[in-house]
Amino acid sequence: MKRDSRLSGVLHVLLHMADADGPVTSEALAGMMQTNPVVIRRILGGLRKQGLVQSEKGHGGGWRLACDLDQVTLYDIHVALGAPDVLALGHRTESPGCLVEQAVNAAMSDAFSEAEALLLDRFRTITLAALSRDFRLRRKSGERECDNRK
Amino acid sequence: MKRDSRLSGVLHVLLHMADADGPVTSEALAGMMQTNPVVIRRILGGLRKQGLVQSEKGHGGGWRLACDLDQVTLYDIHVALGAPDVLALGHRTESPGCLVEQAVNAAMSDAFSEAEALLLDRFRTITLAALSRDFRLRRKSGERECDNRK
DNA sequence: ATTTCATGTAATAAATTGAGTTACATGAAA
DNA sequence: TTTCATGTAACTCAATTTATTACATGAAAT
Structure with a gap:
C-alpha cells in the first residue's frame, strides 16, 4: 500500500513560501517539489x-x-487537505451482517481509533513556526559544516 | 486512499474455520468473503x-x-501477512537533500512511529480466542433477541 | 484405474487511484 | 495589448490491487 505524502508535500511547499520574501509562483514551487505546476495549484487551491x-x-x-505560523499546526493542514485516512488498515465491511465480521470489527475499532487519536494529537502540537525554526537551524549548521565555498 | 482490509478479511476467514468442524474449502470461504477462491488460497498459502x-x-x-487460538494474536497475523504499512500517511521523500524536507520528515517521524507502535501493541493484546469468544457471544444473544423460528 | 474434487500457481485481465499533462479561460500588471 | 500567472476541466499515464482464467498436482471415492 502506497503512503499518502500530500501532507508532507504541502508542508514542504508552505515552508518554502514562509522562507520567501514575496509571492512564489506555482512553477517555482513545482520545481522545488519536482512536480507539475497544476498539481501545486490544485493543492494550494484547497x-x-x-x-x-x-x-x-x-x-x-x-x-x-x-496565516500566522505560530497558530497553524500540522493538524490544521491535515484537515485542510480533507482529513484523509490516517491509517492504512481498515475494515473489510463497515456494517457487516456476518456476526464473525462484527466481532472482528469491534476488536479492531478500538485499536484503530486510539492510534489515530494519538497521531492527530501529535500533529496538534507541531506548529508551522516550529518547523520553520528547525529548518533555519539546519540551514545554519549546514553552512558551518558543509559549505566551504566562502 | 483505500484502506487495506486484508487483515480484517483473514480474521474473518480464520474465525469461520475455527467455528467449523472439519476442513473448509477455499470455495466455501470465498463464498463467505464474496471473493474468488484463488484469492483465498493465495492469502492462506502465506x-x-x-x-x-x-x-x-x-x-x-x-x-x-x-495453531492454538490462545497463543496467536492479531499482531502475529499482521506479521504473517507481511507486516504491511499500518499508516496511510508517509514522507514524500525518504532521504531528502532539501533541508526543508528534512525538517518536515523529522517532525512527522516521531508522531508516525508512536502511532504505529501503539496500534501494534493493541494488536498484541488481542488473541484469536478472544475474537472467537466474542463471536459466539454475539451468536447466542442474537438467537435470543432475533431468531424466533423456534 | 479413473473419475472427481480440491489445492498450487502462473499468467493475465480488470478496476482503482493518484499523479501528471494538455488546453484554454480569467485576470492583473507592464 | 502583450505578457505572465492563476483557475479549472478533461484527459492521459503509471502503479497497485484484486479478480479471473487456465492448467498442473495430488488425494480420495468409485
Whole structure:
C-alpha cells in the first residue's frame, strides 16, 4: 500500500513560501517539489479556501502564506487537505451482517481509533513556526559544516 | 486512499474455520468473503508458511487451523501477512537533500512511529480466542433477541 | 484405474487511484 | 495589448490491487 505524502508535500511547499520574501509562483514551487505546476495549484487551491494561503494572478503574482505560523499546526493542514485516512488498515465491511465480521470489527475499532487519536494529537502540537525554526537551524549548521565555498 | 482490509478479511476467514468442524474449502470461504477462491488460497498459502493453517488436497480436503487460538494474536497475523504499512500517511521523500524536507520528515517521524507502535501493541493484546469468544457471544444473544423460528 | 474434487500457481485481465499533462479561460500588471 | 500567472476541466499515464482464467498436482471415492 502506497503512503499518502500530500501532507508532507504541502508542508514542504508552505515552508518554502514562509522562507520567501514575496509571492512564489506555482512553477517555482513545482520545481522545488519536482512536480507539475497544476498539481501545486490544485493543492494550494484547497488551502486557500481555508484561508491558509492566498494567490495573485498576473505579473508579480504567485502564492503567499495568509496565516500566522505560530497558530497553524500540522493538524490544521491535515484537515485542510480533507482529513484523509490516517491509517492504512481498515475494515473489510463497515456494517457487516456476518456476526464473525462484527466481532472482528469491534476488536479492531478500538485499536484503530486510539492510534489515530494519538497521531492527530501529535500533529496538534507541531506548529508551522516550529518547523520553520528547525529548518533555519539546519540551514545554519549546514553552512558551518558543509559549505566551504566562502 | 483505500484502506487495506486484508487483515480484517483473514480474521474473518480464520474465525469461520475455527467455528467449523472439519476442513473448509477455499470455495466455501470465498463464498463467505464474496471473493474468488484463488484469492483465498493465495492469502492462506502465506499463512501456511508461518504454520498458522494447513491445507489438504482432494476429496474432503480444504483448510483448517494449525495453531492454538490462545497463543496467536492479531499482531502475529499482521506479521504473517507481511507486516504491511499500518499508516496511510508517509514522507514524500525518504532521504531528502532539501533541508526543508528534512525538517518536515523529522517532525512527522516521531508522531508516525508512536502511532504505529501503539496500534501494534493493541494488536498484541488481542488473541484469536478472544475474537472467537466474542463471536459466539454475539451468536447466542442474537438467537435470543432475533431468531424466533423456534 | 479413473473419475472427481480440491489445492498450487502462473499468467493475465480488470478496476482503482493518484499523479501528471494538455488546453484554454480569467485576470492583473507592464 | 502583450505578457505572465492563476483557475479549472478533461484527459492521459503509471502503479497497485484484486479478480479471473487456465492448467498442473495430488488425494480420495468409485
